[in-house]
Amino acid sequence: MHKDVLIVEDEPAIRRLLVGALDRTGLTYAEASTAAEALLLAAVQPHPLVALLDLGLPDRDGLEIIPQLVEAGLAVIVLTARDATDEKVAALDLGADDFVTKPFDSAELLARIRSALRRKTGSRADPQRRVFEGGTIDREAHAVTIGGGAVALTPREFDLLWALCEKPGRVLTHRTLLETVWGVAHRDDVDYLRVAIRALRKKVEADPSRPKLIINEPGVGYRLAGSAPRVA
Structure with a gap:
């Protein structure tokens, strides 16, 4: 059973x-x-x-x-x-x-x-478009919208947001995010990640000083607020 x-x-x-x-x-x-x-x-x-x-x-x-x-x-x-x-x-x-x-x-x-x-x-597909709280990210079009408006992200910021959107609600360690976005050679360069997260929050959070979307797990990593992947 x-x-x-x-x-x-x-x-x-x-x-x-x-x-x-x-x-x-x-x-x-x-x-x-x-x-x-x-x-x-x-x-x-x-x-x-x-x-x-x-x-x-x-x-x-x-x-x-x-x-x-x-x-x-x-x-x-x-x-x-x-x-x-x-x-x-x-x-x-x-x-x-x-x-x-x-x-x-x-x-x-x-x-x-x-x-x-x-x-x-949930869906086991590998969609090119994901919906997260307040916005969408389209991998094929390399586009992000927040509240219906387009948001310009750098390639690194886009890859970071996509990595978080792939596993909403799940904590991704600093090392996992660094390897995914920057490559294995930068797996220990946590400062790179912190700077990129800070820049990304300024573009996708309503109040970057009190983030509700990209959540920090001190000493461990980050997670995207949410419970399950949604496809648009």
């Missing part, structure tokens, strides 16, 4: 919290307390769509199984400690969709799960 969510958590108290939150939504779930169990459940067809993954598993480091879960077709949301910035970055670079910091708010967690589910069940 299909399950929406795979809970991978070895601490019974936290697992009960996760189960309680999911029970209130009607989402179905399977439970695993080890990495080995998680990989077995991920291999079951039809597999769960989203994995809630604790990194401190008894048999393996949770980071090690992220690529396998992603390859199996699951969106991975990592449950991590408040100050574990390096873990967050590593998890996202390995293919995780998102992270939730412990202690987590149930409402926030459920919102992240629903967002991941929408991404998994």
Whole structure:
């Protein structure tokens, strides 16, 4: 039987919290307390769509199984400690969709799960035109509109916005964005990214000093506000 969510958590108290939150939504779930169990459940067809993954598993480091879960077709949301910035970055670079910091708010967690589910069940096409909050971006025409008016972006700004639009709601690490937009040689040049984000916000945000569209995840990366890709 299909399950929406795979809970991978070895601490019974936290697992009960996760189960309680999911029970209130009607989402179905399977439970695993080890990495080995998680990989077995991920291999079951039809597999769960989203994995809630604790990194401190008894048999393996949770980071090690992220690529396998992603390859199996699951969106991975990592449950991590408040100050574990390096873990967050590593998890996202390995293919995780998102992270939730412990202690987590149930409402926030459920919102992240629903967002991941929408991404998994949304369009799998590779459209040339995307709609984001307040605007559109057309890759073929190399055009951006905000509120119905054309916005002139530099080629680098356009590529950066497109990269964010491809995975709305998902945190993209500094390294991922740098490799995508500037190339592997600039994967560590975070200052390039910060300057470009600042310039892009001035053109697409109503109030660049209080950005609502391009959201910063301190020490990790950026995400585009939104829950699922939309095609125009």
